[in-house]
Amino acid sequence: MNHLFQIFYKQKPAGFLYSLIVMVVLSGCASSSARSDGAPPPAALPVFKAAAMPGTTYREYNAALEGRVNVEIRPQVDGYLDKIFVDEGAYVKAGQPLFRINDRPYREQLSNTSASLAAAQANEEKAALEVSRLTPLVDNNVVSDVQLKTAKAALQAAKANVAQAEAMVGNARINLGYTVITAPVNGYIGRIPYKLGSLVGRSETQPLTLLSDVNEVYAYFSMSEVDFLQFKDKVKGNTIAEKVKQLPPVELVMPDNTIYPEKGRIETMEGQFDKTMGAVSFRAVFPNPNGLLRSGNTGKVKISESFPAALVVPQEATFELQDKIFIFTVGDSNKVVSKPIKVSGKSNAYYFVEKGVTAGESVVYTGLDRLRDGVVIQPEPMSLDSLLKVRPL
Missing domain, CATH: 2.40.50.100 (RNA polymerase II/Efflux pump adaptor protein, barrel-sandwich hybrid domain)
Structure with missing residues (x-):
């Protein structure tokens, strides 16, 4: 081949030089075309390291409010x-x-029973006089004791009539008072x-009306079986009653999402689950010195839970699939891997992770919609602390 080039060069020096230039240009174009047809460079995505820190999460439950005492006036x-x-x-x-x-019928009833009582008392007095009259006669054997016994029986019947009349008068007075x-x-x-x-x-x-004592207001809310089991496992105490007493003060979220100024406390829970709803009811009590809350109001009971050290992951760094929450972590060779996480609570824009990620593990922050397992990225390290300063826990 070199021999042929030499011959061609000797015979056509100018033509050979032109051909060589064309070949070099075409070779450069081919190289450029090959680079443009190849795989694109890895995507540059922000990545942070999961870290454990103290925090507080909140759980909210829909609640119906009732006065401490609700009396139907009938x-x-x-x-x-x-x-x-x-x-x-x-x-x-x-x-x-x-x-x-209107008490006129009951006043008449009282007058009627009072008259019956007076008549019964007169009959009692007459029977007593008859007994008094016959007693000495029987003692002197003037009359038989049968007459005295008969008189005494009549006296007992008269006393019974008086007692019955007194009861009727008392009942009439009660009915008159009920007016x-x-x-x-x-x-x-x-x-x-x-x-x-x-x-x-x-x-x-x-009823005529409903009278509500709202110096203190009860907030009734229900907790699912899952939440109840978590509550039972996390709160200290040997019995449910002891665990309820250990719960921190709770807040009431009003329908306009404002927080009621007075904090409440959870007092009791029902003894059994509602089979149709799979939930158990709790009762929280809130002081109501200014009468702001009334029976029939609605709201949400907000229960706090403190974590001394929990792994924090921004909600933006997660995605949901089939009722599970996933993150993308960065592994060897900057390849991403999706992992399910178990969330123990959330606060504002963050999840507190119980399982699925370890402290120091690199997690992709944004751009999750472009990722799948095994994709290579170019990590751009970011500080979780800087994010927490902008959006605190």
Whole structure:
């Protein structure tokens, strides 16, 4: 080949030089084309090292609020509503009159039973006089003792009639007292569905009103079986009652996502699970000195959980697949590997990881949608501390 080039060069020096230049240019183009057709360089993605640090997470549970005492105010006697002393939403004290039922029939009943009592007492006095009259006669054998025994029996019957009449008078007085309905406790008046002149009675299904004592308010919420098992394992105590007492103070999140200023405490839990919902109910109590909370309000009970040292992973560095949470870690040769993690809690934009990643392991922060197992990346180290300064736990 070299011999042929020499011959060609000797015969066509100018043509050979031109051909050589063309070959060099084409060779450069081919090399450039080969580079452009090859694999692209690895993607540069931010990577941080997982680190353990103290933090606090929160769990929120939907809650329904009720006053500490909710009393249905119902009439004990039948009659027409004659007077309403209070208005809806008013605050009343124990013993304060609320309603009055027309009492004329019950006053007449009291008068009638009082007259019957007076007649019974007169008969008792007459029977006693008869016994007193016959006693000396029997002692002197003037009359037989059968008459005295008969008189004594009549006296006992008269006493029984007096006792019965007294009971009827007492019952009439009670019914007359029931015509004025008073507040059994301090609290706020609810809706009053009845108006003046309405016929009310013990057979009515709807109460006159609902009286709520809201100095303290109960928040009822349910915890799933999974959450309950975690609560049982993490909180100290030999019994459930002891564990409930060890729980920290809880917060109440209002419907507008503001935090109620007073902290509450969890007092009790139900003795068994609701089979239909797979949950168990708890009761938290919140002080309500300003009357801001009322029966029927809703909210969320917010329970805190402190971690002395837990691995922190930003939620942006995770993705979900089939109800599991995954991260991408960087292994040998900068190849990424997806790993499932077990989350023990979350706070703001972070997960507290219980299993799946170790301290110091490199985790990809963003760009997860472009990754799959085995892909090579170019790690760009970033500081987790700098991220925490911008978005604290």
